[in-house]
Amino acid sequence: MKFTLIEQKTLHQGFFRLDACTVRHDTFAGGELNIVRENLERGDAVVVLLHDPIRDEVLLIEQFRIGPVARNDNPWLIEVVAGMLHPGEDPLDCARHECIEEAGYEPTTLKSLGSYYVSPGGCSERIFLYLSEVDATQPVGTGGGLDHEHEDIRVFWVKREDALAMVRDGRINSSGPMLALLLAFQ
Missing domain, CATH: 3.90.79.10 (Nucleoside Triphosphate Pyrophosphohydrolase)
Known part of the structure; x- marks a missing residue:
């Protein structure tokens, strides 16, 4: 299964960063899905x-x-x-x-x-x-x-x-x- 990160846009930058990620990924049924998800980037x-x-x-x-x-x-x-x-x-x-x-x-x-x-x-x-x-x-x-x-x-x-x-x-x-x-x- 594969995915492609199409776009990553920073919505907020403070102590942590909030990004909007547009992703295309394979589905278990054999197709593809385009989604937008927000990700909190706070480091490890x-x-x-x-x-x-x-x-x-x-x-x-x-x-x-x-x-x-x-x-x-x-x-x-x-x-x-x-x-x-x-x-x-x-x-x-x-x-x-x-x-x-x-x-x-x-x-x-x-x-x-x-x-x-x-x-x-x-x-x-x-x-x-x-x-x-x-x-x-x-x-x-x-x-x-x-x-x-x-x-x-x-x-x-x-x-x-x-x-x-x-x-x-x-x-x-x-x-x-x-x-x-x-x-x-x-």
């Missing part, structure tokens, strides 16, 4: 689950997120380390510096848990998931995010089973940490 990101295997604890973070505000929901989400890749940046390099900036830990290993598209019907963002083992007693910094990125991050450790319970009961309710925890420990 990494998600890193830090695990101390001796204590069997995982590092969680909590921070304000704008998405839930639109739904009048609690905007302070419990997540794991994550960050956007800079253009051309290797996901492993991004994972390393995000662990230090957000959590205050330097990952000793980064095991890939896979990658996925966040919402491919209208967004090109791909997430690279990693698991890293660290010693919770050996931070290399304070974490908490970067002031110039306006980050305000609470960092805390919980037992692995408690984190999985937080996924099951909805206290962890965003895809990155949910998938990282389930892929790493289920």
Whole structure:
């Protein structure tokens, strides 16, 4: 099956970019279809689950997120380390510096848990998931995010089973940490 991107027009350029894409693609019935779809281009990101295997604890973070505000929901989400890749940046390099900036830990290993598209019907963002083992007693910094990125991050450790319970009961309710925890420990 083939497709042709006929036109890509930028509708909005801010922190993210919104494009209108005109595409022609083959159909499963053997024909062709011309469509126009909007795509939110926000770049790719990494998600890193830090695990101390001796204590069997995982590092969680909590921070304000704008998405839930639109739904009048609690905007302070419990997540794991994550960050956007800079253009051309290797996901492993991004994972390393995000662990230090957000959590205050330097990952000793980064095991890939896979990658996925966040919402491919209208967004090109791909997430690279990693698991890293660290010693919770050996931070290399304070974490908490970067002031110039306006980050305000609470960092805390919980037992692995408690984190999985937080996924099951909805206290962890965003895809990155949910998938990282389930892929790493289920």
